[in-house]
Amino acid sequence: MFKQSYRGDEMQRNHKKWTCLLLGLLLSLLCAGCLSQEESVPEAQEETVSEEEITLKVFHAGSLTSPLEKIKAEFEKDFPHVTVQLEPAGSVKCVNKITEIGLEADVLASADYSLIPSMMVPDFARWYLTFAKNEMVLTYSDSSAYADEITTENWYQILQNEDVTWGFSNPNLDPCGYRTPMVIQLAELLCGDDQIFETLVCSQTAITVTEDSGVFKISTPEDLSPNTNQVVIRDKSVELVSMVQSGGLDYAWEYLSVAKQNNLNYVSLSDAINLSSIEFEDTYKKVQVITSDGNAKTGKPIVYGITVPVNAPHPEWGAKFVEYVINSNGQDIFEGDGQPPIVPAVAYEIQEVPDNLSPYIIDVKERES
Numbered sequence: 001m002f003k004q005s006y007r008g009d010e011m012q013r014n015h016k017k018w019t020c021l022l023l024g025l026l027l028s029l030l031c032a033g034c035l036s037q038e039e040s041v042p043e044a045q046e047e048t049v050s051e052e053e054i055t056l057k058v059f060h061a062g063s064l065t066s067p068l069e070k071i072k073a074e075f076e077k078d079f080p081h082v083t084v085q086l087e088p089a090g091s092v093k094c095v096n097k098i099t100e101i102g103l104e105a106d107v108l109a110s111a112d113y114s115l116i117p118s119m120m121v122p123d124f125a126r127w128y129l130t131f132a133k134n135e136m137v138l139t140y141s142d143s144s145a146y147a148d149e150i151t152t153e154n155w156y157q158i159l160q161n162e163d164v165t166w167g168f169s170n171p172n173l174d175p176c177g178y179r180t181p182m183v184i185q186l187a188e189l190l191c192g193d194d195q196i197f198e199t200l201v202c203s204q205t206a207i208t209v210t211e212d213s214g215v216f217k218i219s220t221p222e223d224l225s226p227n228t229n230q231v232v233i234r235d236k237s238v239e240l241v242s243m244v245q246s247g248g249l250d251y252a253w254e255y256l257s258v259a260k261q262n263n264l265n266y267v268s269l270s271d272a273i274n275l276s277s278i279e280f281e282d283t284y285k286k287v288q289v290i291t292s293d294g295n296a297k298t299g300k301p302i303v304y305g306i307t308v309p310v311n312a313p314h315p316e317w318g319a320k321f322v323e324y325v326i327n328s329n330g331q332d333i334f335e336g337d338g339q340p341p342i343v344p345a346v347a348y349e350i351q352e353v354p355d356n357l358s359p360y361i362i363d364v365k366e367r368e369s
Contacts, residue, residue, distance in 0.1 A: 059094040061111035062238040090174030106318035112175040113305025127352035128307040131345040135276030137266040144250040166251040167232035171220040176237035178289040180253040186273035222292040260338035319354035
């Protein structure tokens with residue numbers, strides 16, 4: 001009886017021993033699993049943060065719509081969690097959204113690069129690039145009055161006809177708008193006819209011009225008062241495109257890129273007046289537009305500027321988008337859309353330019369030397 005009881009007790013102790021060992025092993029495995037999960041949490045959180053859904057806001061000149069839509073498609077394909085929101089407007093209006101209204105943007109792209117240093121630096125921008133060029137043309141359609149007669153030599157005579165309607169954008173809001181009277185005034189110098197501006201502009205709007213020491217100063221009041229039977233003015237030059245295409249307007253002043261992107265006919269102008277060539281930079285300086293806010297815009301070659309504003313919600317992504325604008329693929333897009341790229345892009349305040357843009361830029365000081 002003693003032996004049997006002893007053996008029974010021993011078996012019971014062995015059973016308890018193995019049970020404890022198994023429980024201990026199970027607890028160890030469970031703890032290891034918990035620890036592994038705890039250690040993996042930061043990595044998972046980091047991945048979630050890096051792939052956070054982002055809306056990237058781009059304020060830009062209307063004439064940049066076509067190439068930026070193509071770049072937007074490439075950017076969103078490469079970064080699916082980023083949605084690029086393009087907001088076209090007149091360049092002055094784009095800048096004012098940031099400087100006057102206080103709206104936030106991750107990228108600002110202007111049809112007149114000089115608006116950035118004159119209106120944004122240093123409080124709203126710390127650096128900027130010049131990256132593409134353009135020129136002024138007079139657009140029309142096959143149904144426009146005198147479409148089969150207009151030429152580079154007689155365009156200003158065609159526009160004087162009472163049965164012709166023509167338009168341009170608001171000089172106080174859009175660079176294409178203040179460049180239009182510049183071109184018309186420069187035509188006077190080229191053609192030797194001092195009545196071109198008076199007939200086309202002064203007699204049809206509240207815009208005036210005076211000469212001071214060889215510089216023609218054109219004043220554009222807030223109320224432009226166009227004679228709508230002959231002259232149409234809209235906030236943005238691209239708003240006039242559909243009017244020309246539909247036959248509601250015979251002619252409209254646009255950039256070459258806008259004409260090409262919308263398959264419009266256009267009259268090419270002499271480089272001496274179309275604001276495209278650095279060779280005529282001194283000639284362009286002979287015209288100046290004083291807009292309703294009192295700022296003076298001096299004639300110069302048409303050059304686009306871009307920056308990431310100080311108030312950008314996502315400055316790193318803004319800089320990445322700028323990279324897509326100025327890299328080789330972006331250059332091809334702008335070339336195809338009639339806006340020759342500046343290669344390499346020229347940097348102003350280069351010490352402030354984000355590092356990712358370095359391979360695509362040159363310092364303006366180095367460029368000038």
